[in-house]
Amino acid sequence: MALSNISTLASWIFVFIVCTTLWYRRRSRIPIAHVPGPTPESFWLGNLRQLMREQVGDYDLQWQNNFGMVVRFKAPLGGDRLWISDPKAIQYILQTSRYHFVKPYAARFVLNTATGKGVNGAEGKDHYRQRRVLLPAFGGPESRALRPIFRDSAEQLVQQFRNATVAGDATREVDVPVFLGRAVLHALGRAAFAYDFSGIDEQPDALAESLHNFMALGFGLPSDWKVFLQGVMAYVPPPILDLMAYVPTSGLTFLRRHVRLSNDIARILVCARAGSADGRDALSLIIRANASEDESRRLTDAELLPQLATILGAGHETTTNTLGWILLELARHPDAQKKLRDEIRSARAEAADVNLDTLPYLNAVIKETLRFDTVVPHLFRVSTRDDVIPVSAPISSPSGDSTFELPIPKGTQIIISDVAYNRNKDIWGADADVWRPERWLEQSDGDAGHANTASMRTRVGVLGNLMSFGSGHRACLGWRFAMVEVQEFTAELVAHLRVEMTPRAERVRRENCLVMLPMVEGEAAKGNQLPLRLSFVD
Numbered sequence: 001m002a003l004s005n006i007s008t009l010a011s012w013i014f015v016f017i018v019c020t021t022l023w024y025r026r027r028s029r030i031p032i033a034h035v036p037g038p039t040p041e042s043f044w045l046g047n048l049r050q051l052m053r054e055q056v057g058d059y060d061l062q063w064q065n066n067f068g069m070v071v072r073f074k075a076p077l078g079g080d081r082l083w084i085s086d087p088k089a090i091q092y093i094l095q096t097s098r099y100h101f102v103k104p105y106a107a108r109f110v111l112n113t114a115t116g117k118g119v120n121g122a123e124g125k126d127h128y129r130q131r132r133v134l135l136p137a138f139g140g141p142e143s144r145a146l147r148p149i150f151r152d153s154a155e156q157l158v159q160q161f162r163n164a165t166v167a168g169d170a171t172r173e174v175d176v177p178v179f180l181g182r183a184v185l186h187a188l189g190r191a192a193f194a195y196d197f198s199g200i201d202e203q204p205d206a207l208a209e210s211l212h213n214f215m216a217l218g219f220g221l222p223s224d225w226k227v228f229l230q231g232v233m234a235y236v237p238p239p240i241l242d243l244m245a246y247v248p249t250s251g252l253t254f255l256r257r258h259v260r261l262s263n264d265i266a267r268i269l270v271c272a273r274a275g276s277a278d279g280r281d282a283l284s285l286i287i288r289a290n291a292s293e294d295e296s297r298r299l300t301d302a303e304l305l306p307q308l309a310t311i312l313g314a315g316h317e318t319t320t321n322t323l324g325w326i327l328l329e330l331a332r333h334p335d336a337q338k339k340l341r342d343e344i345r346s347a348r349a350e351a352a353d354v355n356l357d358t359l360p361y362l363n364a365v366i367k368e369t370l371r372f373d374t375v376v377p378h379l380f381r382v383s384t385r386d387d388v389i390p391v392s393a394p395i396s397s398p399s400g401d402s403t404f405e406l407p408i409p410k411g412t413q414i415i416i417s418d419v420a421y422n423r424n425k426d427i428w429g430a431d432a433d434v435w436r437p438e439r440w441l442e443q444s445d446g447d448a449g450h451a452n453t454a455s456m457r458t459r460v461g462v463l464g465n466l467m468s469f470g471s472g473h474r475a476c477l478g479w480r481f482a483m484v485e486v487q488e489f490t491a492e493l494v495a496h497l498r499v500e501m502t503p504r505a506e507r508v509r510r511e512n513c514l515v516m517l518p519m520v521e522g523e524a525a526k527g528n529q530l531p532l533r534l535s536f537v538d
């Protein structure tokens with residue numbers, strides 16, 4: 001059969017499967033059509049384009065204001081989905097129900113293709129077992145022990161900035177993510193794997209090269225066609241999705257090469273530790289934790305290697321961009337920047353080795369940026385059974401009564417909006433839309449929430465009740481590691497450098513590339529950019 005006939009046949013089979021699945025779902029549904037929500041943009045795209053293409057948070061905050069914390073929106077081809085920022089519902093979905101709400105298969109397909117079959121894409125017993133082996137490597141003491149590595153990488157980064165600025169004027173516009181990305185990779189490589197992804201100031205090696213702009217190239221600014229495809233992937237049965245992994249598109253070929261490169265390095269690193277994994281890096285700790293006699297508590301070789309790509313995928317752009325947003329907020333708020341610099345410098349004047357956990361304003365700035373600039377804006381889940389979700393604020397039932405429970409059918413696709421939760425005025429106060437670190441210093445319990453009802457005080461996140469690191473049995477594995485790293489980098493940068501806005505920085509947009517990246521309006525083709533003016537204060 002000619003190639004064109006095969007692809008026509010494949011397209012028809014695809015359309016048939018999607019239509020049959022949609023028809024079956026409509027017939028067997030517990031209705032959620034009564035849940036209020038926005039009008040779809042079109043039958044083909046529903047409301048999905050608004051969440052994926054517009055600036056992060058624009059539609060989330062609009063929906064939260066107009067319809068509340070539980071919203072029904074349309075997927076491509078008219079399917080109903082839920083969008084949730086309600087703390088009680090989030091707690092139920094991510095903590096109480098555990099594996100009854102899983103990552104949708106399409107999301108796992110993307111994760112497995114992008115990073116290999118590591119903990120991020122695993123589910124159920126496999127996920128539980130993998131996480132149990134990995135967790136001890138990312139505890140509080142283990143992460144704090146890595147401080148000298150992060151500090152050293154931060155010092156090298158400052159030196160890089162010094163070279164970049166002194167080479168021209170004393171004050172120069174610098175595209176910050178290029179430098180931050182390399183430095184964070186350098187630190188991550190040494191702290192997590194005792195591996196040097198080439199020096200910060202050297203040519204990046206192949207894997208470092210492939211990580212540069214990974215999220216922007218892979219997931220940024222999708223065309224309408226890509227939005228449509230991502231929407232209907234939810235209707236495609238898993239075996240057919242698995243076959244798609246072999247389709248030779250440029251995007252998938254890039255991802256496959258990336259996973260191959262990282263698995264090659266992982267193989268070398270694991271072999272090098274055979275018999276003597278006594279380092280303090282995360283990989284050595286994982287290998288030691290994986291030495292259990294009981295096979296049911298171990299990772300297989302096929303599971304161990306992809307953890308490198310998983311940790312790089314989960315830990316690199318999230319941390320790089322959190323640091324980028326911190327610098328942008330400090331450039332926008334010079335008074336806060338000065339206050340932070342004063343705090344760091346006076347602590348350093350008193351002690352050579354400052355415990356950064358004890359600097360209140362530094363930690364307030366970091367938490368406030370994690371809240372205000374939520375780098376992972378959405379989490380994706382699907383219900384594996386008919387269920388009833390509890391909610392904090394009453395919603396209408398199909399009969400029109402007010403209720404605190406929302407019945408949903410098995411297979412309901414849900415987007416949890418971390419970005420809307422982190423800006424909810426009922427939780428964070430009337431000024432939730434303002435970046436104000438002081439809010440964290442006004443509460444004695446370490447939270448900045450001004451929740452006005454008991455149900456809004458529901459505990460969800462792992463840090464300060466934020467949703468920035470997710471929640472429950474899939475919450476960010478590396479959050480303590482990330483916090484130590486962000487503390488060390490922020491302290492070192494702010495102690496030495498003044499950051500100021502530039503005309504191009506005023507045009508920075510918050511683009512949704514699964515991770516929220518800064519891009520300059522009109523220059524999206526250049527990917528992640530944050531052009532700030534840097535000058536030295538020492």
Ligand code: HEM
Binds near residue numbers: 376477
């Ligand atoms: C500021 C930086 C970071 C942010 C904002 C962040 C955020 C998140 C979020 C929101 C999730 C939950 C995803 C979900 O539930 O679907 C997650 C998962 C994860 N993160 Fe992070 N992360 C950061 C840094 C890191 C670092 C540095 C590492 C490793 C060194 C890491 C490793 C992971 C892993 C392995 C998972 C998957 C956990 C699982 O599925 O059980 N993250 N992260």
